Amino acid sequence: xxxxxxxxxxxxxxxxxxxxxxxxxxxxxxxxxxxxxxxxxxxxxxxxxxxxxxxxxxxxxxxxxxxxxxxxxxxxxxxxxxxxxxxxxxxxxxxxxxxxxxxxxxxxxxxxxxxxxxxxxxxxxxxxxxxxxxxxxxxxxxxxxxxxxxxxxxxxxxxxxxxxxxxxxxxxxxxxxxxxxxxxxxxxxxxxxxxxxxxxxxxxxxxxxxxxxxxxxxxxxxxxxxxxxxxxxxxxxxxxxxxxxxxxxxxxxxxxxxxxxxxxxxxxxxxxxxxxxxxxxxxxxxxxxxxxxxxxxxxxxxxxxxxxxxxxxxxxxxxxxxxxxxxxxxxxxxxxxxxxxxxxxxxxxxxxxxxxxxxxxxxxxxxxxxxxxxxxxxxxxxxxxxxxxxxxxxxxxxxxxxxxxxxxxxxxxxxxxxxxxxxxxxxxxxxxxxxxxxxxxxxxxxxxxxxxxxxxxxxxxxxxxxxxxxxxxxx
Amino acid sequence: xxxxxxxxxxxxxxxxxxxxxxxxxxxxxxxxxxxxxxxxxxxxxxxxxxxxxxxxxxxxxxxxxxxxxxxxxxxxxxxxxxxxxxxxxxxxxxxxxxxxxxxxxxxxxxxxxxxxxxxxxxxxxxxxxxxxxxxxxxxxxxxxxxxxxxxxxxxxxxxxxxxxxxxxxxxxxxxxxxxxxxxxxxxxxxxxxxxxxxx
Numbered sequence: 001x002x003x004x005x006x007x008x009x010x011x012x013x014x015x016x017x018x019x020x021x022x023x024x025x026x027x028x029x030x031x032x033x034x035x036x037x038x039x040x041x042x043x044x045x046x047x048x049x050x051x052x053x054x055x056x057x058x059x060x061x062x063x064x065x066x067x068x069x070x071x072x073x074x075x076x077x078x079x080x081x082x083x084x085x086x087x088x089x090x091x092x093x094x095x096x097x098x099x100x101x102x103x104x105x106x107x108x109x110x111x112x113x114x115x116x117x118x119x120x121x122x123x124x125x126x127x128x129x130x131x132x133x134x135x136x137x138x139x140x141x142x143x144x145x146x147x148x149x150x151x152x153x154x155x156x157x158x159x160x161x162x163x164x165x166x167x168x169x170x171x172x173x174x175x176x177x178x179x180x181x182x183x184x185x186x187x188x189x190x191x192x193x194x195x196x197x198x199x200x201x202x203x204x205x206x207x208x209x210x211x212x213x214x215x216x217x218x219x220x221x222x223x224x225x226x227x228x229x230x231x232x233x234x235x236x237x238x239x240x241x242x243x244x245x246x247x248x249x250x251x252x253x254x255x256x257x258x259x260x261x262x263x264x265x266x267x268x269x270x271x272x273x274x275x276x277x278x279x280x281x282x283x284x285x286x287x288x289x290x291x292x293x294x295x296x297x298x299x300x301x302x303x304x305x306x307x308x309x310x311x312x313x314x315x316x317x318x319x320x321x322x323x324x325x326x327x328x329x330x331x332x333x334x335x336x337x338x339x340x341x342x343x344x345x346x347x348x349x350x351x352x353x354x355x356x357x358x359x360x361x362x363x364x365x366x367x368x369x370x371x372x373x374x375x376x377x378x379x380x381x382x383x384x385x386x387x388x389x390x391x392x393x394x395x396x397x398x399x400x401x402x403x404x405x406x407x408x409x410x411x412x413x414x415x416x417x418x419x420x421x422x423x424x425x426x427x428x429x430x431x432x433x434x435x436x437x438x439x440x441x442x443x444x445x446x447x448x449x450x451x452x453x454x455x456x457x458x459x460x461x462x463x464x465x466x467x468x469x470x471x472x473x474x475x
Numbered sequence: 476x477x478x479x480x481x482x483x484x485x486x487x488x489x490x491x492x493x494x495x496x497x498x499x500x501x502x503x504x505x506x507x508x509x510x511x512x513x514x515x516x517x518x519x520x521x522x523x524x525x526x527x528x529x530x531x532x533x534x535x536x537x538x539x540x541x542x543x544x545x546x547x548x549x550x551x552x553x554x555x556x557x558x559x560x561x562x563x564x565x566x567x568x569x570x571x572x573x574x575x576x577x578x579x580x581x582x583x584x585x586x587x588x589x590x591x592x593x594x595x596x597x598x599x600x601x602x603x604x605x606x607x608x609x610x611x612x613x614x615x616x617x618x619x620x621x622x623x624x625x626x627x628x629x630x631x632x633x634x635x636x637x638x639x640x641x642x643x644x645x646x647x648x649x650x651x652x653x654x655x656x657x658x659x660x661x662x663x664x665x666x667x668x669x670x671x672x673x674x
Contacts, residue, residue: 026658027651032633035651037658039666047552049508058645066670075506088506095508106669127667139551139575153575155553156510157582157644165648167655171631203493204545204571237548237573257673264665271663303493303548324492324544324592331491421550423502440549442497444520 013278015175016244017210020150020275024133026167033171039132039149041162042118043070043105045096046423047137051160052099062103064166069127070100070107073117074423078386078413081111089424103163116389116415119143119357123227124391126256130245130272135162140357140439142233146226147253148245148275150210153234173239174284176209177277180217182291187473189367190225191359191437191456193217194232195297197289199307206238209285212277213243217291223252224363231358232439235304245272296471298344299441299454301332306441308344310459310471316340335443336451337431344469347453351434352383352464353446354457355413356420359437360388364457365396369404371461371472376408378467383410384426386418410464422447435463476584478641482565483611484538486602487528492543496576499547499555513558529562533606541568541598546587547576556583566612568619570595581634582644588612588619594626614639 014022027035041064048070055062062068075089084090093110100107108114114121119140122128134144134151137159144151158168178197198205213229221229226243233241250269253259260268296310306329308315317329317340333340338347354360354368365387377383385405387393393415396402402412419426420438428434428450437460441452453469462470504516521527528534540559546569547555556579559567566586580587590598598621601608610621614635619626637644648655 026654035648035654037655037662040669046505050510050553053508053510054645060645066668069669074502086506092506092508106672125673127669129667132666137551137553139549153551155551155556155575155579155582157553157579161645161648164645165655166659167648167651169644169648171633202545203548204573207571207574234549234575237545239574258667258669260665260667267663268665303495327490328492421497421502423505440495440497442495442549444501445497448501448520 013280015277015281015283016148016212016242016275017150017175020131020133020148021172023131033169035167036133036170038135038162038166038168039067040122040127040134041068042122042134042136042141043068043159044073044118044136044138045092046074047156048159049092049095049099050156051163052103054160055103055163060164062105062163065104065106067166068105068163070096070105071115071118071121072096072110074417074421076110076416077424078416078418078426081414085425113390113394116391117357117360117417119231120361120388120392123147124256124389126253126258129253129268130249131275135168139234140231142238142241143227143231143357145230145233145240145242146223147249148242148272150240150242152240174209176206176211176238176285176287177283178211178213178287178289180213180215180289180291182216183220184217184291184294187458187471188294188296189456189458190221190228192294192297194229195299195304195307195454196294197287198232198236198304199297200287201236202305203235203303204237206233206236209238210240210242211238212283213241214277218243219246222363223248224361227361228358232304235439244276296456296459298459298469300336300338300344301329302335302441302443304439304441304454306332307454310344310469312344314338314340314342314344345474346468348433348468349435349453349463350381350432351428352381352460353386353419353434353436353438354383354460355386355388355418356438357388358439359457360386360392362392362395364437365392365401366399368457368461369401371458371475372408372410372465373404375465375475377410377464381464381467383464384413384419385410386413386426387415389415419446421445422450435460435469476641476643479584479586479638480615481611481613482538482586483609484565485536485607486539486541486598486610487534487537488599488602489528489540489542490599493545493548494542495549496547496552496555497549500552500558505552505554510557511561513554514561517558517562538563539566539568539610539612540564541595541602543595544570544592546572548573551575553579553583556580556585560585568595568598581638584638584641586612586614586638588628590619590626590628594619597624
């Protein structure tokens with residue numbers, strides 16, 4: 001397919017994804033995948049050491065240190081800022097520091113005011129802007145698509161490729177629209193919306209597509225909510241998720257440390273204003289959702305597609321006609337220790353985790369604090385609040401949110417990925433059940449033998465208060 | 476990277492769909508800074524069950540992993556591919572894969588073949604009935620041959636060429652240095668830079 005917008009001398013109507021893609025093509029010959037220029041490369045300690053090793057062995061440099069930034073997040077402790085108890089974790093973080101020093105890459109280390117989960121840090125610094133290509137050795141890079149950028153996760157070999165060349169070989173994905181008409185009802189959040197989408201499509205439904213979320217409900221979301229939606233695009237297999245930039249997007253970027261200034265700002269905004277899907281552009285696929293039909297949504301199983309309304313019940317394997325889905329449901333019920341037909345609201349939890357690149361931003365903490373204010377975390381429940389970044393943490397403390405959480409009996413932590421993936425000591429123990437605002441309910445994801453229900457921040461807070469899955473309306 | 480043309484081996488029949496990368500290698504094993512030595516981490520939690528497939532002696536020499544649909548979903552961790560390779564798998568066969576996992580496999584010479592569910596079911600049944608049942612995966616002809624049966628599969632032409640030649644993508648791309656430099660010359664000046672750090 002031709003990467004150029006010209007077709008017989010006339011502009012062919014294009015989708016947002018096609019426009020951003022076309023603007024980053026370095027080479028397109030129809031035989032090899034397109035060579036795509038990368039505007040921003042984010043690094044963290046887990047998926048980069050082998051890439052730096054590769055550069056070293058080949059005697060290569062980082063081509064564009066000025067388009068590269070690192071932070072420490074996956075493996076960092078959240079109970080203190082100084083001591084990494086596990087020697088292998090410590091070594092991995094020390095390796096990142098040494099690599100950044102050697103190759104001249106900017107890094108925000110533990111204790112730095114700009115340290116935090118990589119997908120919270122980029123937007124917060126104003127480095128994530130509309131119309132960019134953003135990559136990171138982390139599948140939740142899709143988050144940055146909320147600004148109208150093409151953002152996707154890559155493996156370590158590709159990390160090395162970007163470090164060495166500032167480009168990636170990529171086959172042009174298809175495009176899909178998820179149109180959410182109408183307004184979300186009161187009490188229904190971006191997280192509920194995206195969990196519903198994933199339950200409709202399954203974990204592979206977005207495969208090979210860049211998805212554009214659009215429609216009134218998407219336009220009405222805050223930038224934080226849009227990031228939550230785009231973040232979980234990977235959970236239904238999409239290459240990336242994006243939302244067209246608008247005034248909210250520009251307002252979010254404006255004034256941040258790396259936002260364009262003066263004439264540059266005007267030039268940038270003029271470009272951003274072109275980043276809309278043309279009226280006659282055709283998507284390869286479209287899903288339409290009526291926002292009014294949505295309600296708080298949670299998962300019951302062991303992949304993010306196994307979700308149900310909070311008002312619903314645990315499904316039975318016989319509910320599924322596809323034998324693959326039926327077997328998956330049987331396995332999931334067994335692992336989760338659940339009986340079919342149990343109302344979701346009757347499921348008791350042991351742990352509530354509020355945080356992650358999905359729901360660890362300031363707005364998420366505010367929503368949860370609002371619910372929990374003046375109430376107590378139920379007896380026997382451990383609620384852990386982990387801000388997405390050091391700056392989110394500072395801001396929350398300025399607003400007194402930390403006090404709201406600690407007064408309720410919750411544990412107020414330092415920033416990091418924490419229990420989202422259970423790489424640092426913040427882990428579930430075998431058989432423990434969590435309501436988690438993170439993105440994956442895979443077996444053992446949050447700790448060996450741990451059982452995860454994915455929920456929104458509001459549901460997480462209400463669950464902490466009641467001890468069973470609940471929404472604020474139940475309090 | 477090693478070249479891949481054809482491989483003949485026996486099958487480990489993994490009757491699971493949605494085998495995510497957290498199952499292939501749990502996060503606690505991602506702390507290492509090397510690219511090898513992950514064989515012990517492959518399916519680490521499932522391997523604690525003594526009846527798990529890979530704990531059965533009859534499948535200990537299997538080099539072809541046959542699994543259900545949506546294989547490799549979730550995390551972008553390339554460690555999942557390293558673990559499969561370190562353990563001894565040369566080929567994975569499944570109805571469908573997550574894109575990032577498939578891309579990572581390509582970079583490491585692990586062949587991922589997509590066959591329809593019926594073919595996967597047939598391979599499971601054959602390997603369960605006879606663990607010594609041999610399967611040939613031929614990238615040259617894009618065929619999987621097993622006993623009397625042959626299935627064709629599709630494989631992206633460029634990826635196939637790179638696998639068969641064992642090519643290094645970075646060297647290929649650096650051959651386009653002039654075009655990359657030209658692109659950089661024309662980039663908008665207002666595009667953000669990480670350096671110098673702004674406050």
